[in-house]
Amino acid sequence: MAESLLENTILIERRMEVEDALHSVIESSMNGPYSHAMGLAREILLAGGKRIRPILTLLAYDLVGGKDRSDVIDFAVATELIHTATLIHDDIYDGAKLRRGVQTLHEKHGLDHAIIGGDFLFVMGFGIGGRYDEQIVRIMADTCAAIASGELKQLQHVSDLSTTPEDYYEIVRGKTAGPFSSACECAAIIAGASESEIESMREFGMELGIAFQLVDDLLDLTGDERMGKPRGTDVHEGKMTLPIIHALTLLHGDARRKLADVLGEFHDERWDELEELLESGDSFGYCNILIHNHLDRALGHLHRFPESEVRDVLESITRQVMTRND
């Protein structure tokens, strides 16, 4: 993030609140009967991470006029526990060796420990969520079911050159944007916001989350490693990202055949070919336009709320997604 945001007092404070709450959940669990399980999960939980979901939760709560952040902090922690659970499990079948700069659980402790460690964080998250109304638990469960669904759909479409933008959006809404959206939505519900405010927050989170994923897709191709993963991870894994889907749809004849060939037998010497093909259909430009559209819509949802310091911070976070890529 740019300096302006890194130095923003509200953001720093919220991040500290998240870290404190997370540490205290971990600590109390380390002193209880599940210390072994938490000992495993803690390695990944405390290795860093941007804490986007819990920070968005706190900011959304404030934006809609929530009066006491201690009412929402448990939910915020739950979003991070569940997010980390999904990362631990994803890393297993992606065969990832590092996560947040430390060894993945399955690399360090084996498949069994990683499966159980992820399960443990899921149930910790839901246990904490249980203090809230049925509606919140339902949304949490729906969000997780949609993550699972999105991941299955993504697996189904690995190396599938006929994947459509609609397929792509369904995957992204499930696995990336859904958790952003439900974090903001639940924060508004917990704050006692009106139906239309809740809807604005849900939509804000969804648009922001989609833009995040689109930027992630672009960075995978353009080679900016600020996201912390090496260039081309998605391409090597056969993940159908939007620039590639766009190019496959747009190109014809020899160019289309060449693109299929590059994707089918991709290796690092073929970067130039791939880039040229993507540029010939202006697939990067297409994605940039979509990113701007989603972020504009996200800003539109924010602007339904009166001007405030918190709104400024959320706006800055939103614009940051945009400029990260410009």
Place this chain on the structure above:
Amino acid sequence: MAESLLENTILIERRMEVEDALHSVIESSMNGPYSHAMGLAREILLAGGKRIRPILTLLAYDLVGGKDRSDVIDFAVATELIHTATLIHDDIYDGAKLRRGVQTLHEKHGLDHAIIGGDFLFVMGFGIGGRYDEQIVRIMADTCAAIASGELKQLQHVSDLSTTPEDYYEIVRGKTAGPFSSACECAAIIAGASESEIESMREFGMELGIAFQLVDDLLDLTGDERMGKPRGTDVHEGKMTLPIIHALTLLHGDARRKLADVLGEFHDERWDELEELLESGDSFGYCNILIHNHLDRALGHLHRFPESEVRDVLESITRQVMTRND
């Protein structure tokens, strides 16, 4: 189960209620956005299974005077969804090829699908649980955290000849007896039972669950395959079951060394040696006494409730565990 129980009308009715409710959850999920994920999970869910946890839930609810089983049926279904989630994940790292007579998810669809399919059932279970009070969701989460903890402890003690009976009991309380106990406890809470009735149900479930696991351990060694797994699975996997822990504790000198050797390099030609060693310390007899003790205590908890048809059924189930092994 013996004919008397198989023909018991109440038990047949409760089992039908469980199957109906499970089918309707599956069906409505198959018509929703998560049909792919449920399609995976359904294969294992509908392949059978004894449905012990949900059936105990319904019976416990009736026993304490619950008035409307439709209040508890969702919880009962959740216990089965979560149980099946743990089976799917266990089977991955146990490398099991069959579950309930059908191919395990990871065998049929791969590691990724099995991890996601299990996660999906976990969150389905918690989503359904969310309609209940915070207390119920907390107990569900605690139960699952204790399962994870018990499984980790079991992994820690694989082939560990210094495993104590206390270690064993901690593992069993976590992974087997805990879910029985919390199913009965929550049923009583949902029925609005008194504190002491709730405690009786919790203890009943715990004692029954421990006895179940002890019988399972014995059957692994004595070769009765009514449990549906081949003789010696635990021994081959290095699982420290109570008869073995007992013999390791009791035997000395040459006999102890020989037992360590048999366990360290076990193969099917060594059955006679192993049996002889276990019999020389009367380890089977020791376990049988413990099983009777736990079941007697389970019956004691039932007898705090007035005589009724439902109590008779629960008693029969309890005695059945005993005779299964006599």
